[in-house]
Amino acid sequence: MSSFAQLNRLSNYFVGSYKTVLNGRANWFTQTQVCSYTRKSAEAKLGLEKPKRPLTPFFKFMSQMRPALLAKNPGISSKEAIAWTSKHWQELDLQTKSQMAKEYEKDIEDYKKIKAMYESSLTDQQKEDIKRLKEEMAAAREKRKLKAEFKELGRPKKPMSSYFLYIQSRKDSIKGVDLKEYQMQAKADWVKLSGNEKAKFEKQAQDLMSKYKKDLEAWELKMITMGRDDLVRSKPSREKKPKASEKKQ
Structure with a gap:
């Protein structure tokens, strides 16, 4: 040819x-x-x-x-x-x-x-951008994969904060309202909320968080018995306090 x-x-x-x-x-x-x-x-x-x-x-x-x-x-x-x-x-x-x-x-x-x-x-900048974006996309894929695995294995979900519990309590008022306007109004109403009213949502959030921590610990123990240590949170290592004899030296 x-x-x-x-x-x-x-x-x-x-x-x-x-x-x-x-x-x-x-x-x-x-x-x-x-x-x-x-x-x-x-x-x-x-x-x-x-x-x-x-x-x-x-x-x-x-x-x-x-x-x-x-x-x-x-x-x-x-x-x-x-x-x-x-x-x-x-x-x-x-x-x-x-x-x-x-x-x-x-x-x-x-x-x-x-x-x-x-x-x-390709320019050097384009090659660098492609490499960076591929790494970000790979990390996002791993995150989605992990999230799906957590769901399949029944990992407890982190509860809502006091603010989002308040938002949920007034979800009926969102019907027929522009979402952005609703969010702005809800935020303004939350700021104006009295201390006693806020305390109810904060107490509810604390109770839910306490239950979540207990459920999460139980779930992690179950994962360890299943040989899935990779799904358990890594515990931060505590620094050993120097002994009294070491302090004197």
């Missing part, structure tokens, strides 16, 4: 069929899933268009079969769609699979070249 033809193929691949196939993959589940939430990459959040890996032969086949599948089964679920596609993929003739595999190898070669061009075009 001449250098001009190769360059033309790369260009068409990058701006044409490459994105078309990717869009087909991205839209595959939007009509079949209840939630259409898609997580953005660090690069996307920074407004950078990072090249994406081409679809594997199976996922490319899935994107090609999508229109026919949805036409016959408009309300099909994601699980059913994958099962249907897997069945038809297994029945596909070897010659077609072989051709798709060859196309995938070419797409991978183009992808590697485009990726190298992309990475070389």
Whole structure:
């Protein structure tokens, strides 16, 4: 292949069929899933268009079969769609699979070249921003994972403060009111609240906190017996007080 033809193929691949196939993959589940939430990459959040890996032969086949599948089964679920596609993929003739595999190898070669061009075009600041954002996103994922695990294992929830208990006590008055205005008014009313009235909410908050601490300790002991020490809060180590003999020295 001449250098001009190769360059033309790369260009068409990058701006044409490459994105078309990717869009087909991205839209595959939007009509079949209840939630259409898609997580953005660090690069996307920074407004950078990072090249994406081409679809594997199976996922490319899935994107090609999508229109026919949805036409016959408009309300099909994601699980059913994958099962249907897997069945038809297994029945596909070897010659077609072989051709798709060859196309995938070419797409991978183009992808590697485009990726190298992309990475070389990044500034040091952009690389630093991507690294920082990826670390933040990884930390957020771990936090969500831990929160889900706490919920599954029945970790006691921290109770509300006295102020939020007050807000909850007047939740009926929020109906038909702008949320921002309601919050501002509630805050102003809390400030004006008498000492005796505030004391009731503060006492309620203290009682709930005492119960929470006991429940949390019991839950942590249970986790330790289950071998899940990693979910138990680390206790701060107390500094040993010097002995009287050491003080004299």
